[in-house]
Amino acid sequence: MELVDWIISQGGSLNDCVRVAQDASRGVHIQVKGDWPQPISKETKVLSTPIGATMSYFNAVGFQTPDATFSKHGVELPQAFIDAVAVEETSTFFLMGQFLRGSQGFWYTYLRTLPQPGELNTPLFFGEEDVDWIQGTGIPEAAVQRYQVWDERYEQCMAKLEEVGFEGIEEYTCVVEASRLAEDSGVSVLLPLIDLPNHRPLAKVEWRAGSSDIGMVVLEDVGPGHEISNNYGPRNNEQLLMNYGFCLPNNPTDYRIIKLGVKPDSHLSKAKTRQIEMFPEVANDKEDHYYIFNVFYPLLGPDTAMEHSIFSPALFNSLTIMHANERERKQIEITESAISIPAAYGNGHSKLAALSQISFELISHIMMLEATGQDRQLQPTNLKQTFAQIYRNGLLTLDKAALVIATWTLARAREHTRGESWEDIKTLLNEHMSQIPEGHFPAETLSRIRVRILERESLLKKNGELFRLGELFGLLPAEMQAASRECFNHVLAQAGQQVPSLQTDPQALFSLVLCLLVATGRSSHARPQLSSRLTRWVDFLVEQYPLSAVPSGTSETMGQLIQFVQSEQAQAWAVQDGVHWLSDDCGWLDSNWLAWAFTVAEAEMVLIPHEPLQVLATENPGLPKLGCLYVPQE
Structure with missing residues (x-):
């Protein structure tokens, strides 16, 4: 040569x-x-x-x-x-x-x-x-x-x-x-x-x-x-591909760079400004380090959390801040290497909200890649097209595997019946993975997804912290649940005739149940019978969201609901429905406490994707959202 x-x-x-x-x-x-x-x-x-x-x-x-x-x-x-x-x-x-x-x-x-x-x-x-x-x-x-x-x-x-x-x-x-x-x-x-x-x-x-x-x-x-x-x-x-004109099938060091589009006046931007003030040398690093890694990515520390092994810590932490509520943002920790919300009671909300947002982004990106590539069933005719096809296929596999892992943590948060033993986790994981169409991933990729999930500790230690509306009654002792449901349904049926939008307003519906649970937690008659999880949560909410600090304005739906409750004296229905433990001063359907519950529901709700893995099996499945209320474990 x-x-x-x-x-x-x-x-x-x-x-x-x-x-x-x-x-x-x-x-x-x-x-x-x-x-x-x-x-x-x-x-x-x-x-x-x-x-x-x-x-x-x-x-x-x-x-x-x-x-x-x-x-x-x-x-x-x-x-x-x-x-x-x-x-x-x-x-x-x-x-x-x-x-x-x-x-x-x-x-x-x-x-x-x-x-x-x-x-x-x-x-x-x-x-x-x-x-x-x-x-x-x-x-x-x-x-x-x-x-x-x-x-x-x-x-x-x-x-x-x-x-x-x-x-x-x-x-x-x-x-x-x-x-x-x-x-x-x-x-x-x-x-x-x-x-x-x-x-x-x-x-x-x-x-x-x-x-x-x-x-x-x-x-x-x-x-x-x-x-x-x-x-x-x-x-x-x-x-x-951009620098050398080629790319690699199954590139183990593949990852996708994410652009968050952070607004200058956002909480995250303000935190970054504060970080530079505290540590001026941080300004020399011009890159945000927002990455989604493929499941084979090898350059990870042995103690890297499961979520961080797929979503870079900078990306994940930034999303937690962007989608945290105000009480969580008050606790932002700023060090030279990171801006984050610390692990503490009640702070799982921001992590679940971040995972939810990541899942929506992944679903959208998968749908876009598949929509723009649907005519790419033809064979490439030159090297440019060959490498472009490798690049696109790699992105799809990366996104889909990341979606399985992100929604795994969300699935755990929705699990209220199983424990957290090794056998329980494996059973739940098998159910989660069964939603993946057969043959959708190579066997090696499926195996690596399982390894990422089972061999690395999750940032969220507990299951069962996200509740749909009807599931919230399960926080009460068994003997209180039926009467509480009956009372809620009574108010909902009567109020729904006067306030039709109530039935389709998840925040207002959560407000009603939240008002009932907090009133029960504040009742001296009922409190000794309640679980420590429920009483700690009620006390936490009352402390974090003082009644005196609740904004005066609410939605039109809640305004109409408050007017209905006051005119019909609906508080009295509790006794006839069997909810005998509520006293007059506990706050059930009080206008101030209803407004309070509306504020809390807005802050503590998490919108998660409904059946997110359908994007692996269904063409253009859409992005349906499911409203859940965050209730931390002890």
């Missing part, structure tokens, strides 16, 4: 144990020779590139050190241009200049091995039919934004070159994609030969720079005939 001969002539090396190979599936790659007598051992330097054969900004400026000289090799960019533009632009125009030198250029042999103009597979060079394969993903928008940035920078650079009278400027009209870039001290460096091996996530290799060369060293034993892969780092498929 000419590249190898050129590198060796410049002082580089290719270990005798390896060779350059090529086949249809892997293209050009490096492998251990098939007839090599034994596996090569770790710490073996398999190839090296001399410092003088690398190309970087240092060459563009002719940088020199006592040990090395970085030659310009015939491309002289004006110093005024170099001073006026960024390092990246200088490096790019230097690369373009070397490309334009053709066979006269020092790097000619190497540049011929890079994708040539017209052969580039990144989305910026997709044709109209190719773009159809990535509709519904974030790539078209990202590609347009990147192209606009490149185009703007290119025009600025060309204007500067024209201003300084650079000769041959008319030739700098092509864009040469440096598809394999290494980051070294913040300077992009092209590394001939070292950039030849294919990328494999988690490949155990290391680049080691010496005074005269950069070597690629394997950190694991590699057997005869096996490929030696490079490692670009834990890149997801979007990064690989």
Whole structure:
């Protein structure tokens, strides 16, 4: 291979144990020779590139050190241009200049091995039919934004070159994609030969720079005939496709970047501002770290919570703050590494609300991907379409597996009959997983979903903290439940005739039941018979939401209900319905307590997706929501 001969002539090396190979599936790659007598051992330097054969900004400026000289090799960019533009632009125009030198250029042999103009597979060079394969993903928008940035920078650079009278400027009209870039001290460096091996996530290799060369060293034993892969780092498929023009089926380090669209005056934005005030160095990190990981993602700490193993802590914590109620937001903890709502009694509401919002987003994204990909049953006709299909399929699998895990925690929160023993959890999990259509996931993915759920501790320790309307009566002792239901239904039937909207207003309905439960908890006659869970919850709500602080305004439905109760003296119906334990001062159907209950119901409700896994089995299932009231366990 000419590249190898050129590198060796410049002082580089290719270990005798390896060779350059090529086949249809892997293209050009490096492998251990098939007839090599034994596996090569770790710490073996398999190839090296001399410092003088690398190309970087240092060459563009002719940088020199006592040990090395970085030659310009015939491309002289004006110093005024170099001073006026960024390092990246200088490096790019230097690369373009070397490309334009053709066979006269020092790097000619190497540049011929890079994708040539017209052969580039990144989305910026997709044709109209190719773009159809990535509709519904974030790539078209990202590609347009990147192209606009490149185009703007290119025009600025060309204007500067024209201003300084650079000769041959008319030739700098092509864009040469440096598809394999290494980051070294913040300077992009092209590394001939070292950039030849294919990328494999988690490949155990290391680049080691010496005074005269950069070597690629394997950190694991590699057997005869096996490929030696490079490692670009834990890149997801979007990064690989956008930056290098390929992506990987079943990429273990795949993840989806989430954009939350946080408003400047939101609670989260204010908390971030406060964090920067407390820890100024945080401002240097420009990335939000909002990710949804695939279930095989390997770079997790051993103590990472189950939810955080799929939804990055930054994403999950931010969503808890965005969807927390006011009482939870008062407890926000700000440290240098995180902004979060601490684990405490009553704070599971924000976690369940965050999981619910994540589930809705996942369902929406799955539906969009499937809707925009429904015509993609055809086989890809080129590499661009092949990689786009791999990328889209990877997103769908990632989203669907994440949805199973997010809704698992919501399913636990809806479970009021089983305990929390290992057998109970396995039974509940089997029921949850049975909603997945047969064959929808590969067996390995199903197994990994189970592993994520069973082997990592959940952020929510207890089951049964979300209640539908009728389930709330189960918090009462068995002997009180029937009478309480009868009393509620009596009020509902009579009031519903005067206030028709009551039947379809979940907040108002929850307010009625909540008013009854709190009145029972405040009744000196009933309280000794109640569970500690119910009395602690009632006391907690009364403390957190003082009656005196309740806003005067309510919804039209609640206003009409309060008027009805007052005119009909509906409080008196409790005794005739068998609810004899309510005293006159306990607050049952009192207008102030009804308004209080309405405020509390709004704050403590969580809207969760109804039958969320239907998106795996049904085309366009919609996004029906189910209102639940949060009641913490002790």
